[in-house]
Amino acid sequence: MAGKQPMRRGSRRSSAPPPPPPRKVPRAAPQGWRLWLRRAGLWVGALALVGMLFLGVAVAVTARSLPGYAALKSSQVGQTIVVRAADGTEIVTLGPSYGHWIPNSQIPQVMKDAMISIEDRRFRSHIGVDPLGLARAVFVSVRDQEGARATSTITQQLARNIFLNNSRSLTRKVREAVLAMALEAKFSKDQILELYLNKVYFGGGAYGIDSASRKFFSHPATQLSLEEAAIIAGLVKAPSRYSPTADAAAAVKRANVVLRAMQANGKISPGEAASAEVSAVKLAPEERQDSVRYFTDWALPQLDILLPDNTEPIEVWTTLDLGMQRAATAAIAANVPGAAQGALVSLDRDGAVLAMVGGTDYVHSNYNRATQAVRQPGSAWKLFVYLAALEAGYTPNDRVVDEKVTIDGWTPRNSGGTYAGEIDVRTAFAYSKNTVAAQLGNEVGFSTVAAMARRFGITTPINTLPSMVLGTSDVRVIDMVRAFAAVSAKGAAIEPYGIKKVTTLDGDSLYRHQASGGQSLVPGYVAAGITDLLQTAVNIGTGKAAQIGRPVAGKTGTTSSNKDGWFLGFSSGITTGVWMGRDDARAVPGLQGGTAPARAFAAYMRYAVARRPVEQFDTELKLPEWQLEPDDEAYYGQPNDYQYVDEQGNLIDPGTTQQIPGEPVGPRDGSDQPPAPGGVLPDVQNPQAAGDEFLNEATGRNAPPVDPRARSTDGDPRARQYAPDRGRPYAPDPRTRQYPPPPRGPPVYPGARPN
Structure with a gap:
């Protein structure tokens, strides 16, 4: 035991083999909707990229083709029409009215703030179109289940006013957006705002803030107050509805909306908004719109037919007599x-x-x-x-x-x-x-x-x-x-007709009424x-x-x-x-x-008629021949004017004793008996050319009684002298062969009592 080394913790090796390294499991390929979603995303991204590229090119090309700033300043919208009475007196001037051009540095700041606050609060940050405003408009439309709302920026409105019309088509909106971005690319924000404020329409023919200020407040736009600026800014949405001269209450209500928008955007303080008294603004006296406008409203639309392609300023000389109009x-x-x-x-x-x-008061009702x-x-x-x-x-x-x-x-x-x-x-x-x-x-x-x-x-x-x-x-x-x-x-x-002639302002004739x-x-x-x-x-x-x-x-x-x-x-x-x-x-x-x-x-x-000579009326009844000739010949004329058939059916040549060529004049039995005067042959025993029944029907003999209520208006009006509604049979007397004279009494009407 002594020779063995003691084992230390952790030094002993395990006899089991080490586990193999974990395998990499290959990720499954996307399947089903995930695959289609990825592909759709790729296509959308690609299309968006192509669209952005195309839009960028379109904007760049459009920006290069835009007129310069000076040219845009001098352009005018609409046609000026000077209307004159028959004697040449100017009675009204219609069309756009432009005041003085107000540079950006002289436009009151309250006017700029009021317009931006109510029309385009992100004007200083967008590129001509407002994606946030567009997205919000789409959301509100879907939420409220209404049609798409207007989202035009100030730049888009300027593009529309200068270059386009007011149609609501998708094509026009796309062109408007491209033009707006081109304007933003070419001009500064201050230049765009200056153009807009000097060209936008404020109603009553007034274009630009100076024209509107002079029309509604009788002073130039450089002197606009906060309340006046709010009134003018509120007009852009609906000039006729919010006009202070047409509906003062509506104008005040709209101006207060502008003031609240200015406060919300931090342009005025709550105290300034509360102290503003829009209703106390003194308006300029309105020019009297007398009844002559009924005439001009009727006559001037005819210019679209008389001069369909004319857009230059013109003078229209009318037939109106001002003295008679006043009378x-x-x-x-x-x-x-x-x-x-x-x-x-x-x-x-x-x-x-x-x-x-056209009425008692044109201002109250122009109908x-x-x-x-x-x-x-x-x-x-x-x-x-x-x-x-x-x-x-x-x-x-x-x-x-x-x-x-x-x-x-x-x-x-x-x-x-x-x-x-x-x-x-x-x-x-x-x-x-x-x-x-x-x-x-x-x-x-x-x-x-x-x-x-x-x-x-x-x-x-x-x-x-x-x-x-x-x-x-x-x-x-x-x-x-x-x-x-x-x-x-x-x-x-x-x-x-109401238009005598149309000329240019230089006097060149464009149209003249032809009598x-x-x-x-x-x-x-x-x-x-x-x-x-x-x-x-x-x-x-x-x-x-x-x-x-x-x-x-x-x-x-x-x-x-x-x-x-x-x-x-x-x-x-x-x-x-x-x-x-x-x-x-x-x-x-x-x-x-x-x-x-x-x-x-x-x-x-x-x-x-005071200056006209007295004229007597021509009431002499010069009747036509058929009413002036003898009654028994009025309808059939003189015997010498036509061929006729005698009672035996023989055709007689007028004014002679001869029958028509090729026929014997005398009796068919060869006798020498002379014809009677007037070419009528005497009564002989010759056979008739037509039977009695036919002749009776043709000449009206033994005709059935005629209903006096019968009417016939399709034939010659001369027949009314003998017509059934006069109560007389339309046939000659069988003994004298003469037609009866026309009646002298009144006609017989349905239900009328006899004379």
Whole structure:
């Protein structure tokens, strides 16, 4: 034991072999969705890289192609239009209004802070587009399930105002973003802000803060206070909605939103925000917007047709007479009933619009009732009923019967509820007899009346129910005035126009109105007849209030429950129409065409025609030949004008004793008996060329009785002299072979009592 060395702890070796080193287990390849996710990530990354590269190239190329800063400063948005009256007086200037250019160093800091706070609070840090703002807008849209919200930065707005339009397409948004980043790459933040504040639109035609400051506060933008800056900054979102001159309460509310945004961004202290009194800001007095704007709103859109590609500043010379326009405005204001509106259109003999009033207050309502509103014309529509009747052969002296009548279950009644019995056409029109108008419309055909209205310029839908003769189809004021102007022009078509010529600011002509002879709508005798009726309506009928001391022809119109009142007429070459009523179509107590509208017409026309010579109307009824010839020859003409067949069926050559060539003149038995005078052969025993039954049917002999209620409006109107609705058979007397003379009494209407 002594020779053995003692064993020390830890020195003894283990007899077991050491464990083998651990093996490396190979990692399993990704499978399933993990593989597709990795691949998708790689593709997205690659596409993003390519997109960034493409975007960078696009921005760089765009930045190099952008105009210089001086060029951007001088560029202007929109077209300036100077509108002149007929005498050359400037009546309004439309389009952009630019104030003085305010350099960045002179723009008040409160103006810069207010605009950045409300429109683009990260303006100083983004690259032209705001990714954070875009992400927030997308999140809010998804959360609230609304459409995408506007996220344009100040730079994007500048790019849109200078280079693009206001479309909301995706393509435009992409171009806007590229242009915004190009602007940021080429110009400094201060330059971009200076451009923006001097070019952004603030409403009322004002572009830039200086123009807006002068418009709303009557001083330059260099003097803007905190409250004024807040008002101007608040306008960018919706210039018309937040305009202090249009809606002061809305402007104050929006300005307070701007002040809170400035406080939240640390631009003003809570004390400054609390002490700001936006409602105490003194606004500049607004220029009076009188009724001339109704005219310009109607006339100027026509420039898109007359000069579709013009963008340079222009002067537009119109047909408007400022004196007549003032007289028209005063006439409507002085006569329109309370709570009602009024409209007036006045045309010269060639269609030139001399005056146009679309309402009682343009500032309160710019809705043009003269050209846009459609209302029932009431009895003024009878113009077309009587035009159709006159064209069908009636004359002002013809007799008609004013009595109760029912047509297809409809029974019209007169205004006073009484009936005058047998009267002439002139009296029926002068006193606006509804029953007579209904009978005439039924006789000539309601579709014929509608076609007449279309012929004279009515553009709105027209119904053909029996009640249409009393004006139940909606019409526009300007269309009705156009129709009456055509009557004044002796039946020639009239086209209203408001622009005489257009020139550049240097006087170069771009457009000039060309006068053209109007198409004849009705024969002259029809125009003379209806003028006779219209003049009588003013002289002794429902339009007596429209008398002005010289010849006037016109017609009143009143709808049921006094909802609409009309007067339309003409004198000395000027045609004027007046309408009054409520926009909500409620009744206006006491409103009739012969009261307030007729008085307004007279008040205006006294001024309008004062410098014109008195003109007498041409009411001489120069009837056509078929109405002037002897009654028994009116329809068939003279015997020498045509070939005819005698009672034996032989064809006779007119004005001779000869039959047509190749046929013997004398009797077919070879006798020497001479022919009778006029080429009619004597009664002989020769066989007839046609049988008795055929001849009786052809000539009307032994014709069955004709229903006096039958109507025919498709043929020649001359047939009305002998037509069945006159109660006479359309056939010659079998003994004399002569046609009966036309009746002298009134026509027979459905349900009419015999004379």
